[in-house]
Amino acid sequence: MNVFIIGITGGVGSLLAAELLNRGDTVIGLVRNHEQQNHLRDRGITTMLGDLTELSPTELADRTGDADTMVFTAGAGGGTQAATTAIDGEGVSTAIAAAELLSARPRFGLISVFPEAWRERNLGPEFDHYIDVKKHAELALTQSDLDWVILRPSALRDDPGTGTVELGPAEIHETITRADVARTMAELLHEARISRRILEVTAGATPIARAVHQNIRHDR
Numbered sequence: 488m489n490v491f492i493i494g495i496t497g498g499v500g501s502l503l504a505a506e507l508l509n510r511g512d513t514v515i516g517l518v519r520n521h522e523q524q525n526h527l528r529d530r531g532i533t534t535m536l537g538d539l540t541e542l543s544p545t546e547l548a549d550r551t552g553d554a555d556t557m558v559f560t561a562g563a564g565g566g567t568q569a570a571t572t573a574i575d576g577e578g579v580s581t582a583i584a585a586a587e588l589l590s591a592r593p594r595f596g597l598i599s600v601f602p603e604a605w606r607e608r609n610l611g612p613e614f615d616h617y618i619d620v621k622k623h624a625e626l627a628l629t630q631s632d633l634d635w636v637i638l639r640p641s642a643l644r645d646d647p648g649t650g651t652v653e654l655g656p657a658e659i660h661e662t663i664t665r666a667d668v669a670r671t672m673a674e675l676l677h678e679a680r681i682s683r684r685i686l687e688v689t690a691g692a693t694p695i696a697r698a699v700h701q702n703i704r705h706d707r
């Protein structure tokens with residue numbers, strides 16, 4: 488596969504790039520400065536410069552090279568409501584529109600969030616806005632003609648991956664390592680039989696390859 492990652496310098500994005508490179512895939516990423524470009528070049532990753540909030544769909548499409556797969560794992564990371572709207576919301580719309588412009592329509596992976604994440608904590612209007620924007624981004628992708636997969640991870644942790652998860656259409660929101668999310672997304676991208684599906688992932692005991700395989704639907 489030839490994968491274009493938006494959010495490649497982030498926690499999940501950089502781990503996803505490593506997973507894909509290990510599998511022999513080619514990885515291209517969108518970055519915002521030359522320092523990031525130099526760092527990623529040393530890891531064998533081609534990068535394209537651009538700020539997602541400033542690119543048109545055409546300009547983003549021009550940066551994707553020969554990608555047959557696009558992944559959106561960018562985010563405002565608890566920034567202002569305006570930043571969340573611009574990146575987690577409008578950024579996804581720009582990426583979908585860019586994918587739709589490409590003659591070989593890429594498969595599209597979106598890292599989203601559990602809609603009920605941390606509802607019990609009453610985290611305030613910024614967090615409520617974040618959840619709302621993420622849901623609208625999912626809606627936009629599900630209404631596109633693309634071949635997509637949406638992965639909703641529990642709250643992210645940075646400790647080492649376990650290689651095991653629980654994955655399904657409905658899971659209980661807890662926590663999960665970014666490494667396990669990255670590996671699950673890599674596995675999903677490689678499983679073409681999982682198409683136009685929303686899956687939730689949290690820490691668990693099922694080896695990731697088996698968890699993905701268990702979600703192949705045999706009723707179609």
Ligand SMILES: NC(=O)c1ccc[n+]([C@@H]2O[C@H](COP(=O)([O-])OP(=O)(O)OC[C@H]3O[C@@H](n4cnc5c(N)ncnc54)[C@H](OP(=O)(O)O)[C@@H]3O)[C@@H](O)[C@H]2O)c1
Pocket residue numbers: 493494495496497498499500517518519537538539540559560561562563564574575598599600601639640641642643644665
């Ligand atoms: N935190 C959680 O508990 C949690 C839970 C569920 C889902 N999620 C979602 O999981 C995804 C990955 O989270 P993460 O914590 O791994 O991400 P992260 O480390 O915060 O990384 C965010 C990425 O987005 C990029 N980005 C931000 N603004 C951009 C812009 N204007 N143009 C281009 N790139 C831009 C950043 O690039 P720079 O390096 O240039 O800033 C970075 O690569 C996010 O979509 C997040 O909403 C998070």
